Amino acid sequence: MICINNILRCFPIKVSKKIEDYIISENININLLEEIRIRINRPILLKIGLLENKIDYIVKSEEILEILQHICDNSIYSYQNQICNGYITMQGGHRVGITGNAIIKDGKITNINYISSLNFRIAKQVIGCSNKIIKYVINEQENSIYNTLIVSPPGVGKTTILRDLIRKLSNGIEQIHFHGINIGVVDERGEIAAMYRGIPQNDIGIRTDVIDNVNKAIGMSMLIRSMSPQVIVADEIGNPKEIESITYASCSGIKGIFTAHGASIEDIKLNPTICELAKNCIFERIIFLSDKKEKGEIEKVYMLNKIEKQYILYDQN
Helix, strand or coil: CCCCHHHHCCCCHHHHHHHHHHHHHCCCCHHHEEEEEEECCCEEEEEECCEEEEEEEECCHHHHHHHHHHHCCCCHHHHHHHHHCCEEECCCCCEEEEEEEEEEECCEEEEEEEEEEEEEECCCCCCCCCCCCHHHHEEHHHCEECCEEEEECCCCCHHHHHHHHHHHHHHEEHHHCEECCCEEEEECCCCCCCEECCEECCCCCCCEEEEECCCHHHHHHHHHHHHCCCEEEECCCCCHHHHHHHHHHHHCCCEEEEEEECCCHHHHHHCHHHHHHHHCCCCCEEEEECCCCCCCCEEEEEEEECCCCEEEECCCC
8 A cells, every 4th residue: 555645745735636636536546656747837647557647737837846845845955966866755765756957067967957847756665576586586505695687678677676675685584594684775766775864765674774875886885895784785787887896796705686677688798787797607697577477577587507607597487
């Protein structure tokens, strides 16, 4: 069950009522709501599963500004770093994407003004969604994990599964006598733990440490030096600096779970940075999620043959 009260309170009363009335009149299942898109001089759009619903209310520029003020607790300046990254994480883990006129200085975005669009992405923690994948990740004999890469096209659910994996591995799994392990999460965009004023809005387990709002390469190095994690986790890797940090972690005896975009083993081979990790046999498991079945369904699993140094298709039966 999801609650969007924290989002609706950010809207002007007229906008909030339009959304509430529409949800009631169309008998919309609130648990299927994924996005609320607000654009200047255009109607409000609700993404419900795979469908998009239009609310015939034209949003004005002053309403966008009022919404932003409410999101930032009337202190836009204190949220400047997040705004420059193109999003703000709200209480409850909801994430608001922001577009507008980007101000560039020395090759970096220093501000976004004339805000034109806001995309409220509704946070949903799906407890147990990693049940099918976890047996390929855990190394029961060593009470550890296999270095794992989870791959899928955008929107298939890899971040949701990653979050649930973290929770399980951190807490431990009594049924298979798996003791919880210390996990360090680099949450660059705030999508995994959804930190709000230092408090994770999602259940990420009792042995999990999070550093957010920092690029993954720097974050991984900081966690390794300061928190001695047994496992490092990061979402959507691909930057050459990140590859260096992952290699360093692996050489230091630290395991890792990472995600990347792609649909096949061929896509991995075509990605020059991730391919380097595969060639160096860093990943022991490469798991592909299906974009044709329900979210979280596994398409294929590859395991590393350490003797021949190549990946072979895992028999899932």
